[in-house]
Amino acid sequence: MVTEICLALWQWSPALGVGLMQNILISITAIALGTLAGLVIGALAMSPLAPLRMAAKVWVQVFRNAPWLVLIYFTTYVFPFEIHVGSHYLPFPDWLKVTVGLALPASANVAEIFRGAIGSIPSTQWEAARSLAFDRGQIFRSIILPQCFKRMLPPWMNLYAVVTMGTALSSLVGVHDVIDTAQIASNTVNLTGFTVLIYFSLLALFFAYCYPISRLTQRLERRYAF
Structure with missing residues (x-):
C-alpha cells in the first residue's frame, strides 16, 4: 500500500509542478x-489636492479590508470572458481575473x-x-x-509571499492550479493515504517557495534597519 501511494505521488509530481507554476505566474x-x-x-495619497487624497484613502481602506475571496469571486464573475478591442475579441481567462482580484x-x-x-x-x-533651493519634485526624486x-x-517581499499563498484560492473559481491538480489526483487515485500525502506535499511546495522569501526579508530588514 505504501509503495502504491508513493508511486502514485511520483506519477502526479509533474502535474503538481505545472500547477505550481500557474500559482507562481498568478x-x-x-x-x-x-x-x-x-x-x-x-503618490495620490500625498497630493496637495484634497479630492485626490480622499480617493486614494477610500481605495486603500476598501481593498485592505475586503476579503480576498470576495474580490476573486467579484473579478471572476463580473468581468467578461473576452474583451472587444476594435474588430478583435481578446480572451480574458479566469487566471487573469484571479490575478486582478489579488492585485486589488x-x-x-x-x-x-x-x-x-x-x-x-x-x-x-x-x-x-x-534650503538648497530644491523644488518638491527634485527632493522627491533625488533624495x-x-x-x-x-x-x-x-x-514588499513579505506581501509577495502572502499573495503567493493567496493564489491557493484560485482553484475555487475553476483555475487549474496546484490545488485543483491535487484535488483531481486525489479523486483519481481514491486512496485516503494518498490524499493525506498529496496535501502534505502541497504544504511542502508552498513552504519551499515562500520560506526563502521570508528569510531574505528578515535579512533585508536587519540590513536596512533605521
Whole structure:
C-alpha cells in the first residue's frame, strides 16, 4: 500500500509542478500590477489636492479590508470572458481575473507601504533640501525615493509571499492550479493515504517557495534597519 501511494505521488509530481507554476505566474503578475497601482495610489495619497487624497484613502481602506475571496469571486464573475478591442475579441481567462482580484488588495497594501516609507524619512531632510533651493519634485526624486525603496523592499517581499499563498484560492473559481491538480489526483487515485500525502506535499511546495522569501526579508530588514 505504501509503495502504491508513493508511486502514485511520483506519477502526479509533474502535474503538481505545472500547477505550481500557474500559482507562481498568478502571484508574480498580481504583485507587479499591485505594485504599479499601489505606487500611483500612494503618490495620490500625498497630493496637495484634497479630492485626490480622499480617493486614494477610500481605495486603500476598501481593498485592505475586503476579503480576498470576495474580490476573486467579484473579478471572476463580473468581468467578461473576452474583451472587444476594435474588430478583435481578446480572451480574458479566469487566471487573469484571479490575478486582478489579488492585485486589488496588493495595490492597497503597497500604497500603505509606500506612505509609511515616505513618512519614515526625517522631516529635516526635506527642510535641508529646500534650503538648497530644491523644488518638491527634485527632493522627491533625488533624495526621498532612493531611501524609500530600500525601506519598502522587506515589507514588499513579505506581501509577495502572502499573495503567493493567496493564489491557493484560485482553484475555487475553476483555475487549474496546484490545488485543483491535487484535488483531481486525489479523486483519481481514491486512496485516503494518498490524499493525506498529496496535501502534505502541497504544504511542502508552498513552504519551499515562500520560506526563502521570508528569510531574505528578515535579512533585508536587519540590513536596512533605521
